[in-house]
Amino acid sequence: MPFSFSYKQSAAAVLLTLGMYSCEQSTNTDLVVKGSFSNATGGKIMLAELPYAAAQRIVVDSAYLIDSVGRFRLHTPMSQESVYQLFIANGPGLLFINDVPDIEIVADAKHPEQFKISGSPASSSIQTLYNSFEKTYAEWKTAEAAAIAADKPGKQNDSLRTATLQQRDVRYAALQQLFSNFISKEPNATAQYFALGMAHRFLPGSQWQQLLKAAQDKHPQHPGLQLLEQRLVTANTPGTHLLNKAVPEIQLPDSSGQAVALSSLRGKWVLAYVWAGWDSSSRKQAIVLRKTQSALYKKNLVFLGLSIDKDRSTWIEAIRQDSVPAIQLSDLKYWDSKVLQQLDIQKIPFNLLIDPTGMVKAVNIPDSVFINTVSSFVR
Template sequence: MKTLHNIFFLLLAFIVVSCGGSTENNGTYPAKVKISGTLDGQKEGTQIILYTIQGVGGKKNVAEATTNAKGAFTLEYTVPKIGLYTLNIGNQAEELLVLETKDLKVENNGEFFKVTGSKENDQLNELKDMYDSFTEKGNELQQEYATSENQAAVLEKFKKLQDEQKGAVKAMLKKLDGAYVTLVALNFIQDKEGSFDVISETIQKLETNFPQDSLVMEVAKSYNALKSTMVGAEAMPITLPSPQGETIALESFRGKYVMIDFWASWCRPCRMENPNVLKAYTKYKDKGFEVYGVSIDRDAEAWKGAIAQDHISWTQVLDADGEVAKQYGVEGIPFTLLLDQEGKIIAKNLRGDALEKKLEELLGK
């Protein structure tokens, strides 16, 4: 599969190690399973490593095997419960797979590897093929855009492709009907807010099928955070310390339009955006606009230094342990939310002139 590493790192955006109940997916756990295969083109001694996915960006080696002179191998592992794993094959591929109670087979066609032996992995292969197809089409359009004399027409093709992919993912989610591999399919949704109804329905099925699974609970939690920051939702309470050590509550600015601005001193895009925020704040602070800057810096001195360097004059608080950012589902910074006078979210991630234009609409020139 061409998407091995793409899918793997996509999942690491929010995946944590699963642990939970002992009888899920009609299997009995712990379960002893074998992963085996005879691989073409692999020399004797090629190392096969099974990893569990651990936290953001992490994984743990749980079992190993090596190929014999014919390229054959058998890897044995006791599965504590159904979960997502990766199989590293001689550092040539990192295959994502689902482990449950069934033995699995690995086969290859040159550099492309495939894991089979269970319905979950058959569904995962179907997902990979779908992802490959749309990725290939997207790459072709990128090349066409670079050489086209009618780039607007190519952009229309991009939009059509995105709509097609959105429809295909929704159809796939319905087909999977809450299978464990649905966790992978959710990552293929680009417009999460626009697809929230189908996401909510899918998560409900996952929670019903795997009620004690910590990965399912973690994913559900991340989407609940997304729901809480959608336009129309009321912003969650925040109370954090200022550079002077006094606690400042977001709610204290009710009656004003407030932009919550998640940032950090080490975030270059954040720092580049600060002059735009300063311009808007200077123009509208006397007309009922406030900025509530939430830094996720761990180094308070670096945070204070950036405040001085960027001439930040609006309210600043520090979320050093990242708990507030986690509650708000912040996956990347800068991340901003514009609130109305009652504390409801009316816009997200306004950048550059977009913020000033929105404030002009709300507060006049």
């Protein structure tokens, strides 16, 4: 899946980097970034490009802020439109897009999030997006914390719990709508690329793919959008990177809160599956899981459910309804669940078969060959 920017970190590392003097004379084909960066006198300011296909930023110009107001002027040959970063060494930075050749930035090292950018419509768009995101995200996290508190054992109050869950879902829907509206309406392809990178953690996969396709239809030659499509193709065949490798250690709490480590099951075949009570595809997979357990119950095989639910009661009720004879674990962190990070997957349901030594022998086994595939390994 595509990378995502943390605007607070990345942006802080971008817009604070422009220097007071440039090492070369600019030309008509240069990107020129100028302005002031107060409260940073003596600091080194740098301008960097964030290439679409590279993991590291590339510093293209730098200078020292030598006067009292921190004036700077940096430049680099104008290349394809992409995301740039302006940052101060060992300090904050800011992100912008080179949609125009001349950009002016006014910032304060003490309050970098309040920077002002002029001359670049696309940069202003992503700044507005991030400011809205930060506010909406904070409201969702507050509502989520209230919902978790209302759902603790011994403290359930049905009316309060229902109200807090509804409020949490309303806030999350607002977060999703923010991204959907921005990506649908934003005319600049690089700004869409930036927003898609932020949004993939929050939008359902099908909706994210639809937004990407719509953006590509408008801008079929944009290299960033093309890269997201390439990564999407790779993500649609998940888990192959795990084959014939040691499975990452996973430790999550069970329904009683007791931590259970995957390594504690060493010596047994483990059929681990990542699922969620709210996901219909996951729930359908329970049928083949039950059939497989019934067919192989005499074998040295244990089933391990790794849920990415966010609501404890939904998770517990789904376990009861599905009746899969499995060890069930979840950190109840939804798409922030560490199991997704540890396995490096972005879609559910997902399954993997682990041998008694901890090596992954099969991934994402289709329902149509599930029992036969597992049987071929677990003899």
